[in-house]
Amino acid sequence: MPRILMATLLTLAMLLAAGGAAARPPEDKPAPAPMKIKVGDLAPDFTLLDFDGKELKKVSLHDYRGKKNVALAFYVFAFTGG
Amino acid sequence: MKAFQQNVAKLEAADTQVLGVSMDSPFANFNFAQQNGISFPLLSDRDGTVVREYGLEKEYAPGGVKMLSARRATFLIDKSGKVVEEQVDNDAIDPSKVVEACERQKLKG
Numbered sequence: 001m002p003r004i005l006m007a008t009l010l011t012l013a014m015l016l017a018a019g020g021a022a023a024r025p026p027e028d029k030p031a032p033a034p035m036k037i038k039v040g041d042l043a044p045d046f047t048l049l050d051f052d053g054k055e056l057k058k059v060s061l062h063d064y065r066g067k068k069n070v071a072l073a074f075y076v077f078a079f080t081g082g
Numbered sequence: 083m084k085a086f087q088q089n090v091a092k093l094e095a096a097d098t099q100v101l102g103v104s105m106d107s108p109f110a111n112f113n114f115a116q117q118n119g120i121s122f123p124l125l126s127d128r129d130g131t132v133v134r135e136y137g138l139e140k141e142y143a144p145g146g147v148k149m150l151s152a153r154r155a156t157f158l159i160d161k162s163g164k165v166v167e168e169q170v171d172n173d174a175i176d177p178s179k180v181v182e183a184c185e186r187q188k189l190k191g
Contacts, residue, residue, distance in 0.1 A: 032171055035155075036137020038130050039168055043159040046132040048125035051108035053116075059101065061159070069098040069166075069187055070159040070178050073086055074138050074152040078106045078124070079112035 043072070087120050089177050096184035101127050103127050104152055127152070 037043065047060040064070050086100050093100055100122040104111065111124035130150055133139050133182075138153040156174045158167035167183040 018189075023089075035168060035170060037157065037165055037168070038167050040089055040164050041165050043134075043157060043165050044135045045163075046127075046135070048103065048132060049108045050123040050125050050126055051112040054113055056108055057123075057173070059125055063158075064099055064161070065163055066161050069096070069161060069184055070099045070157075071086070071098050071177070071184070072103060072157045072159060073100065073174070074083065074103045074133065074136065074155045075083055076140075076142075076154055077109050078103060079117075082110050 083120055084118055085175060086177050090122060092181050093184055096188045098184045101125055105130055105133060158179055160187055171181050
């Protein structure tokens with residue numbers, strides 16, 4: 001087998017092996033912090049401000065009680081993607 | 083938040099209001115919503131009270147400078163105020179599980 005082909009195959013094999021290793025979950029990764037609020041708990045009520053471009057409006061969780069489900073999505077910061 | 087916007091019609095059809103929460107100012111949130119076409123309210127928890135109440139405070143230190151923020155998390159809260167589904171960190175980026183859970187809630191009435 002020509003040397004160059006052999007080298008290419010070897011490199012490929014090494015790349016595949018590295019990829020496989022990367023796909024495995026790291027073993028020393030710390031477990032994520034447990035959640036304070038769990039499924040089945042009553043969601044703590046709150047009142048926060050929303051700005052609609054003209055005025056600041058109060059929005060409370062209890063506004064939706066008995067009317068709608070609420071998908072409450074906490075995000076890290078505006079403009080940071082995700 | 084963009085992923086939630088893409089699913090907002092499905093969530094609304096399943097009788098669900100989406101509310102975003104972060105520790106940004108209401109004015110930063112407004113600009114963020116405008117730039118990204120976000121139609122649901124983005125609420126400002128400037129001092130982190132609600133973030134702490136939900137146990138989501140997280141310290142970041144970009145460049146060694148400490149900064150408090152919210153941990154990424156989604157809670158689906160039913161009409162009685164009970165948490166029926168929750169997702170945290172990277173699992174909370176894709177809202178499809180929350181959408182499915184809403185649709186199940188809808189079937190239950």
